[in-house]
Amino acid sequence: MLDNYLLEELATFAECKTLAKTAEKLHMTQPSITRGTKKLEEELGVQLFERYPNHITLTKTGELAAQVAAHIIKVNQEGIEKIRNFDQSQHSIQLGVTIPGPRILLQHLKVEFPDNVHLNPELLSEDSITSLLEKNEYTLIFSDQEIFTDQVESRYLGDETMSVHLNQFMYLASQSSVAFKDLKGLSFLVLSCRSLERNHTKCNSRCKISLSK
Amino acid sequence: MLDNYLLEELATFAECKTLAKTAEKLHMTQPSITRGTKKLEEELGVQLFERYPNHITLTKTGELAAQVAAHIIKVNQEGIEKIRNFDQSQHSIQLGVTIPGPRILLQHLKVEFPDNVHLNPELLSEDSITSLLEKNEYTLIFSDQEIFTDQVESRYLGDETMSVHLNQFMYLASQSSVAFKDLKGLSFLVLSCRSLERNHTKCNSRCKISLSK
DNA sequence: AGCAATTACGATCTGCGTAAGAATA
DNA sequence: TATTCTTACGCAGATCGTAATTGCT
Numbered sequence: 001m002l003d004n005y006l007l008e009e010l011a012t013f014a015e016c017k018t019l020a021k022t023a024e025k026l027h028m029t030q031p032s033i034t035r036g037t038k039k040l041e042e043e044l045g046v047q048l049f050e051r052y053p054n055h056i057t058l059t060k061t062g063e064l065a066a067q068v069a070a071h072i073i074k075v076n077q078e079g080i081e082k083i084r085n086f087d088q089s090q091h092s093i094q095l096g097v098t099i100p101g102p103r104i105l106l107q108h109l110k111v112e113f114p115d116n117v118h119l120n121p122e123l124l125s126e127d128s129i130t131s132l133l134e135k136n137e138y139t140l141i142f143s144d145q146e147i148f149t150d151q152v153e154s155r156y157l158g159d160e161t162m163s164v165h166l167n168q169f170m171y172l173a174s175q176s177s178v179a180f181k182d183l184k185g186l187s188f189l190v191l192s193c194r195s196l197e198r199n200h201t202k203c204n205s206r207c208k209i210s211l212s213k
Numbered sequence: 214m215l216d217n218y219l220l221e222e223l224a225t226f227a228e229c230k231t232l233a234k235t236a237e238k239l240h241m242t243q244p245s246i247t248r249g250t251k252k253l254e255e256e257l258g259v260q261l262f263e264r265y266p267n268h269i270t271l272t273k274t275g276e277l278a279a280q281v282a283a284h285i286i287k288v289n290q291e292g293i294e295k296i297r298n299f300d301q302s303q304h305s306i307q308l309g310v311t312i313p314g315p316r317i318l319l320q321h322l323k324v325e326f327p328d329n330v331h332l333n334p335e336l337l338s339e340d341s342i343t344s345l346l347e348k349n350e351y352t353l354i355f356s357d358q359e360i361f362t363d364q365v366e367s368r369y370l371g372d373e374t375m376s377v378h379l380n381q382f383m384y385l386a387s388q389s390s391v392a393f394k395d396l397k398g399l400s401f402l403v404l405s406c407r408s409l410e411r412n413h414t415k416c417n418s419r420c421k422i423s424l425s426k
Numbered sequence: 427a428g429c430a431a432t433t434a435c436g437a438t439c440t441g442c443g444t445a446a447g448a449a450t451a
Numbered sequence: 452t453a454t455t456c457t458t459a460c461g462c463a464g465a466t467c468g469t470a471a472t473t474g475c476t
Contacts, residue, residue, distance in 0.1 A: 001217045001221075001286065001289050001290065001293070002217075002289060002292070002293060003216070003217060004214045004215075004216060004217070005466085008214075018429095018430070018431090019430070019431065020429080020430065020431085028467075028468090029467075029468055029469080030430080030431070030432090031431090031432075031433080031434095031467085031468075031469085032466075032467055032468075033431095034431065034432060034433090035466080035467090036466095044293065044296055044297060044300075045297070046296060046297060046300040047300070051431085051432095052431090052474090052475085053430085053431075053432090053473075053474045053475060054429075054430045054431055054432095054473085054474050054475045054476085055430070055431080055474095055475080056430085056431065060299075060303060061296060061299055061300040061303060064295070064296060064299050065296045068292040068295055068296055069292075071288070071292065072285075072288055072289050072292050073214065075284070075285055075288045076214050076215060076285050077214065079215070079281040079282075079284065079285050080214070080215060080257065082277070082281055083257055083259060083274060083277060083278045083281055084257060084258070084259060086273075086274055086277050087259040087260075087274040090273060090274060218441080231454095231455070231456090232455075232456065233454080233455065233456085241442075241443085242442075242443055242444080243455080243456070243457090244442085244443075244444085244456090244457075244458080244459095245441075245442055245443075246456095247456065247457060247458090248441080248442090249441095252441095264456085264457095265449090265450090265455095265456090266448075266449040266450065266455085266456075266457090267448085267449050267450050267451085267454070267455040267456055267457095268449095268450080268455070268456075269455085269456065
């Protein structure tokens with residue numbers, strides 16, 4: 001196995017291009033980096049560097065090795081985060097939302113949450129759900145998507161309904177039915193949370209929760 | 214970052230369940246493992262072990278950490294293989310096949326290959342194509358699938374045709390057309406490579422090659 | 427001359443083993 | 452008593468820094 005300090009040296013060298021700059025960036029001296037390059041080649045049994053008297057570059061294999069090194073470092077660091085976050089999640093619960101409906105509801109219910117339940121009211125992007133759960137940054141994310149992976153599962157929670165009240169003086173009030181597209185571009189007075197019960201027009205959106213196993 | 218020896222100790226402990234057995238498996242002594250457990254907890258700032266006077270177990274977080282550890286080790290080892298194989302692939306070419314058509318053709322052409330081109334005549338499974346290419350175990354795999362990932366791309370190569378010759382005394386010879394299903398269960402005399410030109414009945418199969426970028 | 431890489435030497439650190447101790451079943 | 456984990460001490464190996472050397476631009 002390749003030691004972390006060697007991986008870091010290789011990955012940094014790929015960025016910095018010279019041993020001197022690499023050493024500086026890592027708060028080390030050039031000779032240490034020189035040694036590192038040799039040790040890497042020795043351990044892998046492969047030529048990673050093209051050596052000239054006062055000049056050194058990566059071979060093709062070295063380029064690949066640097067990418068691999070960066071990847072291993074990333075996996076290591078993300079692993080640490082995952083462990084730390086999981087430990088947190090043993091003591092507290094992080095709730096997230098990707099759609100506004102559940103957010104309104106949860107903020108309303110917030111007063112009843114125990115101290116160790118935290119809601120991030122920010123709307124998370126759909127794409128980030130899986131990684132946020134796999135890293136244990138969130139315990140539970142409310143969304144309208146169904147997700148099943150090795151580490152994430154979804155449960156159907158309920159339908160979300162959105163209602164719009166048109167008073168009798170509004171120019172569309174005489175219509176027997178009104179579609180959402182007819183309302184496009186209009187301004188609304190938004191109801192307070194306490195008025196959530198009074199629903200008239202339905203908007204299709206099934207709400208699901210995704211949680212880490 | 215977590216050092217490899219700590220990861221290995223943790224992953225091994227998760228299998229062995231006691232420090233003594235862990236030490237034995239790693240050809241080390243118990244006290245070293247004890248130190249490892251403490252150093253891990255210290256570096257992560259997280260409790261991984263439940264300690265009793267003469268007994269120690271993993272916490273929930275510890276269980277997860279052990280899985281993460283095993284994963285990091287795996288990524289490291291696969292990375293090393295990938296680098297070594299890539300270095301090989303700079304000097305030689307490994308050809309693979311998942312279907313028999315290209316195999317026959319390639320074995321036929323083998324005599325013309327340069328010394329550094331090697332064909333594995335074994336039929337590889339479809340599922341393994343991606344990983345074999347990503348690990349640089351193969352440079353080129355001939356298959357009838359089209360694969361595009363970050364590291365693998367496919368090129369269309371040509372159509373594969375299979376022919377069956379029925380001589381005039383065969384009981385189906387009088388039919389105006391014969392489907393493959395009619396031939397099910399019958400025995401064949403297989404033609405030698407030199408006879409590949411004489412094709413009569415076509416079998417649909419597009420041949421593609423997949424290669425690592 | 428100035429910069430970059432290498433070589434050589436010495437010091438520090440750190441991880442390992444041995445030996446002894448404490449607790450349990 | 453046998454097993455398991457922990458603590459204490461000393462050593463060996465490995466990595467790092469300093470200083471000196473070589474080679475290019």
